Amino acid sequence: MTMTKEKKTETRLIECLLEKFLSGNYTEAFIGDLLESYEIRAADSRISAKIWLLFQLLSSLFSLLRKNIYGGVAMFKNYFLMAFRNLKKHRTYTLINVFGLALGLSATILILLYLQFEISYDRFHENADSIYRVCIRHLREGMSEGETHVYTPPIGPDMKKDFPEVEDFVRMSTLRVAYLNVDNKAFKVDRIRYASPSLFEVFSFKLKSGNSRTALVDPFSIVLSEQTSERIFGSKDPIGETIQIGPEDLYKVTGIVENPPSNSSIQFNALISFETLYARPIMRMDWNGGNQIITYVKLRENATASSVEEKFPDFLWRNINQRIAQYGWKNEAYLQPLKKIHFYYDQSSRTALVNFYTFSAVAIFILLIACINFVNLTTARAARRAREVGIRKVIGAHRGNLIRQFLGESVAMTLLAFTVGIGVAFILTPTYNQLLNKELNPFELLNFTSIFGLLFLILLVGFASGIHPAFYLSSFQPAKTLKGIFDTARGNRKFRNALVVFQFVISVTLIICTLLIRNQLSYIKKAELGYNKENMVIIPLADQDLRTKTEEMRGALLSLPGIVQAAASSDVPHNGFTSNGYIPEGYSHSIMIHALDADEHFLETYSIDLVKGRNFSKEFATDRDAYLINETLAKQLGWDDPLGKTIRRNGDRKVIGVVKDFQFATLHNLIEPLLITNTPWRKEFDYLSIKISTDDIPSTLGSIEKIYKRFSPLIPFEYFFLDDAFDRLYKSEEKFEKIFQYFSLLAICIALLGLFSLTAYSAQQKSKEIGIRKVLGATVPQILALFSRETVVLIIVANALACPVALFVIQRWLGNFAYRSSISVWAFVMAFFGSMAAAFVTISYQSLKAALKKPADELRSE
Amino acid sequence: MADKFISRPEEIMLLVVWKLKDNAYGITIREFIQEMTGKYWSIGAIYVPLERLEKKGLLASYNSSPSPERGGRRKRLFKITPAGITELNELYRMNSVLWKGYPKLSPDENK
Numbered sequence: 001m002t003m004t005k006e007k008k009t010e011t012r013l014i015e016c017l018l019e020k021f022l023s024g025n026y027t028e029a030f031i032g033d034l035l036e037s038y039e040i041r042a043a044d045s046r047i048s049a050k051i052w053l054l055f056q057l058l059s060s061l062f063s064l065l066r067k068n069i070y071g072g073v074a075m076f077k078n079y080f081l082m083a084f085r086n087l088k089k090h091r092t093y094t095l096i097n098v099f100g101l102a103l104g105l106s107a108t109i110l111i112l113l114y115l116q117f118e119i120s121y122d123r124f125h126e127n128a129d130s131i132y133r134v135c136i137r138h139l140r141e142g143m144s145e146g147e148t149h150v151y152t153p154p155i156g157p158d159m160k161k162d163f164p165e166v167e168d169f170v171r172m173s174t175l176r177v178a179y180l181n182v183d184n185k186a187f188k189v190d191r192i193r194y195a196s197p198s199l200f201e202v203f204s205f206k207l208k209s210g211n212s213r214t215a216l217v218d219p220f221s222i223v224l225s226e227q228t229s230e231r232i233f234g235s236k237d238p239i240g241e242t243i244q245i246g247p248e249d250l251y252k253v254t255g256i257v258e259n260p261p262s263n264s265s266i267q268f269n270a271l272i273s274f275e276t277l278y279a280r281p282i283m284r285m286d287w288n289g290g291n292q293i294i295t296y297v298k299l300r301e302n303a304t305a306s307s308v309e310e311k312f313p314d315f316l317w318r319n320i321n322q323r324i325a326q327y328g329w330k331n332e333a334y335l336q337p338l339k340k341i342h343f344y345y346d347q348s349s350r351t352a353l354v355n356f357y358t359f360s361a362v363a364i365f366i367l368l369i370a371c372i373n374f375v376n377l378t379t380a381r382a383a384r385r386a387r388e389v390g391i392r393k394v395i396g397a398h399r400g401n402l403i404r405q406f407l408g409e410s411v412a413m414t415l416l417a418f419t420v421g422i423g424v425a426f427i428l429t430p431t432y433n434q435l436l437n438k439e440l441n442p443f444e445l446l447n448f449t450s451i452f453g454l455l456f457l458i459l460l461v462g463f464a465s466g467i468h469p470a471f472y473l474s475s476f477q478p479a480k481t482l483k484g485i486f487d488t489a490r491g492n493r494k495f496r497n498a499l500v501v502f503q504f505v506i507s508v509t510l511i512i513c514t515l516l517i518r519n520q521l522s523y524i525k526k527a528e529l530g531y532n533k534e535n536m537v538i539i540p541l542a543d544q545d546l547r548t549k550t551e552e553m554r555g556a557l558l559s560l561p562g563i564v565q566a567a568a569s570s571d572v573p574h575n576g577f578t579s580n581g582y583i584p585e586g587y588s589h590s591i592m593i594h595a596l597d598a599d600e601h602f603l604e605t606y607s608i609d610l611v612k613g614r615n616f617s618k619e620f621a622t623d624r625d626a627y628l629i630n631e632t633l634a635k636q637l638g639w640d641d642p643l644g645k646t647i648r649r650n651g652d653r654k655v656i657g658v659v660k661d662f663q664f665a666t667l668h669n670l671i672e673p674l675l676i677t678n679t680p681w682r683k684e685f686d687y688l689s690i691k692i693s694t695d696d697i698p699s700t701l702g703s704i705e706k707i708y709k710r711f712s713p714l715i716p717f718e719y720f721f722l723d724d725a726f727d728r729l730y731k732s733e734e735k736f737e738k739i740f741q742y743f744s745l746l747a748i749c750i751a752l753l754g755l756f757s758l759t760a761y762s763a764q765q766k767s768k769e770i771g772i773r774k775v776l777g778a779t780v781p782q783i784l785a786l787f788s789r790e791t792v793v794l795i796i797v798a799n800a801l802a803c804p805v806a807l808f809v810i811q812r813w814l815g816n817f818a819y820r821s822s823i824s825v826w827a828f829v830m831a832f833f834g835s836m837a838a839a840f841v842t843i844s845y846q847s848l849k850a851a852l853k854k855p856a857d858e859l860r861s862e
Numbered sequence: 863m864a865d866k867f868i869s870r871p872e873e874i875m876l877l878v879v880w881k882l883k884d885n886a887y888g889i890t891i892r893e894f895i896q897e898m899t900g901k902y903w904s905i906g907a908i909y910v911p912l913e914r915l916e917k918k919g920l921l922a923s924y925n926s927s928p929s930p931e932r933g934g935r936r937k938r939l940f941k942i943t944p945a946g947i948t949e950l951n952e953l954y955r956m957n958s959v960l961w962k963g964y965p966k967l968s969p970d971e972n973k
Contacts, residue, residue, distance in 0.1 A: 015933065026909045029925075029938030033888030033905050036932045056905055 075401075076408075082388065083409040090381070096757045097377055098417045100750045104370030105414075105421030105461070107746050109454075110432050111363040113425075113440045116450065118356050120263045121342035125204040127298055130167075132305055132335035134159070134295045135345065139330045145592065149294055149336065149345070150174055153277070153285045154319075156196075156295040162315055165303035170203065170296040171196045171274055172266070179542060179715055180232060180270075181244040186715050187232050188542070191269040194277050200257075202298045203266070209239055210255025216271060219279035223255040223271040247544055249280065262439055265341045287320050297335070305335040328589055350816070351732055358736075362743050365506045367461060369747055372499045373754035374410065374465035379472055379492055380761045389473055390481035402474035410466025414458050435739055497794060500758070503751040504798030505805065508835050510744030512806035513813075515827035517737045520814060523821035524730060530662030530671075531573060531606040535697075536722035537690040537704065538572050543715040546708075547684040553711050554601075554688065560707070562692050562700030567605040568685035570597035574726045576665035577674065583648040584637050590649075593633060593673045594664070597680040603628075603659065605691050613643045613657030616678045624679050626656045633673035634658055647675065666729050667819040689722070748835070752842045759787065759843040763850035770850055771858035780851045787847035788840060795839050799832045806831075868918070871911045873953060874899065876920060880942045880950060887926075887937040912940060920946035 015031060034056060041049035087094040122128055134155060138145045156169035173194035179186040199205065200212035207215060208226060215223050222243060229238050238253045245251060251272065260267050278285060283292060299308065312333040321330050336345045343353050389402060422442075429442050445454065472492065541547050550568045557566050571577050581590035600616040600623075602608075611631060616623045627647055634642045646652040661671045680686075692700050705717045763770075770783055807823065814820045868876070878894050879886040892908050895901075915921040926937040942950075 026913065026938060028935050029888055030906060030909060032932040032935030032937060033892075035935065036889055037905070039931050 079405045079408055080412075082405075083412060086385070086409075087413075090384075092760065093377055093381065093757060096753055097374055097413060098420065100373045100753045101370045101414060101417035101461070101465075102420035102424060103746060104366045104750055105418050106424035106428065107366050107743060108363045108457070109422060109425040109442075109445070110428060111359050111743075112453075113429070113432075113442060113445065114359060114436065114438070115356065115363075116444065117263055117438060117440050118342070118352060122263070122265050122338050124261060124263070125338065127202060127204070128339050129337075130299045130301065130303075131202060131338040132297050132299065132308075133338065133341060133345070134297060135334055135336050137332040137334070139332060140589065141328045142330075148291065150291050151293060151295065152287050152291060152320075153293045154287055155333075156293075156297065158319060159295075159297060159308075159315070163308055163311060165299050165308050166297050167300045168198050168202050168298045169196070170199050170298075172199070172294045172296070173274075173277070174292050174294065175268075177542070178245050181714075182232055182241070184714075188716070188718070189228055189232075189269050191267055193268045193271055194274050195268075195271045196274045199271070202296065205260060206258045208256040208258055209237070212255070215255035216273040217275070218252075218254075219273055219275040220249065220251045221254040221273040221276075222251040223257050224253060225257055225259050225269050227259050228269045229253075229256050251276075265338075265346055296338070305337065309334050348732070351736075354813075354816075355736060358740070359743075362510070362740070362747075365510070366743065366747050366750065369503045369506060369750045369754070371461060371465035372503050373750065373757075374413070375468050376496050376499055376754055377757055377761070378406075378410075378466075378469035379496060380758060382469075382473055382476075382492075385473060386476050386481040389476045390478040393476075393478040394482070399474045403470045406470035406473055407463060407466045410469070411459060411462030414462040414465070418454075418458050435735065435742075437735065496758070497790075500751075500755065500794050501798045501801070503754065504795060504835060504839075505802045507744065507748035507751045508799055508802035508831050509806045509809065510740070510747050511831045511834065512802065512827050513810055514737065514741045514744050515830060516806070516810045516823060517733075517740065517813065519824055519827065520817065520821045521730060521733055521737060524667050524817070524819065525727065527663075527667055527819055529573075530660060531608050532691075533574075533722045533726055535692050535694060536572075536606075537692055537701070537719050538722055538725070539688045539690065539704075539708065539719045541568075541684070541686055541688060542718070543712040546712045546715075547686075549711055550685055550688065553707065556707050556710070557688075557690060557704065560700065560703050562696060562703070564691040564693055565601060565605040566688060566690045567601035568599045568688050569602050570680050570686050572687050572689055572722060572725075573606070573662065573664035574666075574722065575729055576669075579672075580649065582675070585646045585648075585652075591673075593647075593675050596664070596674065596676045597685065598676050598678070599685070600678065602676070602689075605689055606662075608662050609660040611658045611660050612641075613655070615657060622654075623656065625651070625653050626678060627653050628657045628659055628676040629655055630659050630671070630674040631661045632671050633675060636673050653677075668817050670818040748838065752838055755791070755839060756842045756846065759791075759846040763787070763846045767850060767853070767858045770853070771855035774855040775859070780848075783851040784844070784847055787843055787850070791839055791843050792836070795836050799828075799835065802831070803828055868915070868920070868949070868953075869911065872915055875908070875911045876915060876942065876946055876950060876953075879921060879940045880946070884939070884941075886940045891940070915946070916940075919943060920949050 015035075034053065037056075038049055038053050041052055125131060133149050134151065135147055135149045136151045137147045153171065156171045160166045160169050171194075175190065176192040176194075177188065177190045178192055180189050181187075195216055197213070197216040199216060200207060207223070210223065215221060224232070224238065232238070232243075233241065238256065241253045243251045243253060254273075257271065277283075297308075299305065316331050316333060324330070341349075343349055343356070346352065392402060426442050429440065433440055445451070539546075541550060546553065554566050554568065557563055577594040577596050579592045579594045582593045583590045600618065603610065603615055610628075613628075616626065616628070620626075629642060629647075639645055642655045642658055645655050647655065659676070663671055664674065665672065690704065701719070704719070708717045766786075770778075770786075773783060773786075806828075810823065814823075874895060875891070878891055878898070882890055882894060888905060888908065891912075892903055892905060895903055895908070912921065912923075916923055920943060921940050922943050923938050923940045926939050928934050928936050
């Protein structure tokens, strides 16, 4: 007996396996034979017996399984045939089902493309996992005064010196714009960066020509992107060519770099060697230096970010904090992983993340709507398949067989829809790219993970839409269905209705949101800004000649007929001004205030009112050292009479006037404290704002250009209208709104498609009822009412449920804006009537067809 | 006699079962065949011709009582039926007629 027991544990697994797999007369004998032979062998050597057993198992299985598999294939073939016949027989349903699902899937694929692109940000760098960006938090009296990754130059080299974890660092300046002069021709190039030579080693930007080790080593070296090189030099090889920037500096072209991919958070058109900054300093290069440098570090393989971050307090104390602590300031630092920058630490991260989640949700909802169509159509048509189910059961199908059959059908259907969907997605990609302003490539989905993901998606959609019908259909009792007693169960209809309501809740919510987003965007465009942005031509003063002769040029421009007023300033209001720390009178610490440098014509040019005091004036020499402040600043400082008070930064200066609040930043923010000085930093202004009259704008622009050419013969004339620049600020939101609009339209289309076929089905079912009603004297409108009653109720319920959902969603979105339009009731009313009308039109075709049929035709048979 | 010829493995199997008399089951059949033919047969593979023969009514099978060395499983013992005997006789007659006058040839002879 003991032997038996021991043996059992050894071979039990195999026995179980065989018993599961094999079915047939000889199973028991076969397993018995195996075990007996095993025992005989095991007497010699247990291990070799085991190997033998395994081998036997494998070699015998095939011949025994063949029969079973063959049976399965035959059954599968039958399922396939039945599915195919069913699809063919009911072409309209198939078409609607497949088409709806295909539309939903193509939308999902498009959204997936976008999501994949967003996720792929910065992942193309080989070292992406070990690269971090250094971020600094400024604290005053323990309170955060803001974070920035733009900091002083020495932090990178000092970190490498002090931290063994840091393998390498890359320093990069913020983006610059410059005119590149080649052979007396000037090319305006934006997105120029100063960068360390290690850039090509740490990041995976590839040089097309030039030596990646030396390209950025010498001062006055410049590396052009392919695009820039082509713009300036055409097809000529530019290596070794000389480019002049500014009045005297000559740069040598040392390389051409591939354009940074669009999914890179680091963008540039040209790179200038970092050494250049030491050779010709435009800022201080020590720890007190200008905060204009972005530092990336590459950590050693086994180092963690937290081990570096632990050492930051000591490191920063030695280098900076011990000197600024006496003013109550302190810097803290942490590392931002490169791969997370796009979603968490970028300027547009908030939008990117919101868009990412919104579109994910939209994709899921659209798919859900399409799946629901499938569920509803299949269960509604259950009666047609009840006989098949009955016969199958009588012949001996288990419920499991039937469930497998129906699930297989829905997966097959999904596969079909998917094929169509992917075709549609491919066709739509160019349009979609235009909308998104991105370069998404559908072929990027052809990698292992994506294909796996898509297959999973197909299975998921197939199962999601097939699971309910499968269980429902397979539950029929053969005795009843074969007798012809088939109850279109009330419960089931309720379930269908619930699903229809769900579909419409989603689509109505999407519609309300679209309307409200649009409402907000137009509100912003018309919002009262406190200054006049119409007919304002802005000329950036890029050229040194223009900067030194700004005053003269203004005089010349004012003599032209179409020009109302002109003013020079350091910036123009639309996307915010820089801010600095100032110490107002009566304060012991500094506060952050936005600053604008403007001449005495600025207020008049922009129609900004003075509330108190006076404007700058040439007559008072002291005005060079005076401030105008805005109402918000006066209020924040608690100054009822600010005139004559002083604010300190490089010496005390008097406030001589208060201007009415105007919105100099985007409407995402409230108006912030502002002061205006009369003297520009570095003695020169950066922009000339010209207010022109509305008549004959082209000729006015022409004469402005003539004057411009007189002052700056070399640099091409460049200008923009302030209201255009203003509109551009909300481009990303408009783009979002537009895409959102298309997807919500799609959602409701798919939902309507479902409604259409449901109506078709119920019209067919009720054909006898309608016939009898007509014979008894019912009119066409009465019959139409019969059909619409239920739908109307469903739509009303859906709208009632959608309103709070939409309200919740839109309020969160509006949270992005400091200036919000009131949520208009109209959006809700429009969505209600819109959905009602659409639903009504959808059902009217089928119901009219049914109502207009001659009762004789309907009642003749049977 | 069956309408169709039986296959070569079936023929061998039929003979073996007849030769083994009362002790014809999976293991003995397999050992016997391997000895006689010198070819390898897996345990599962022998059941395929056996099953066909049983279907044709040339063999009958019954289960023995369970035995401990087989993990408490029964043997499937096979026995030749009268129809099987007839079939064997017919096969023998046919084979001897067909093979009559056949000398042992060397492979080169057909040149």
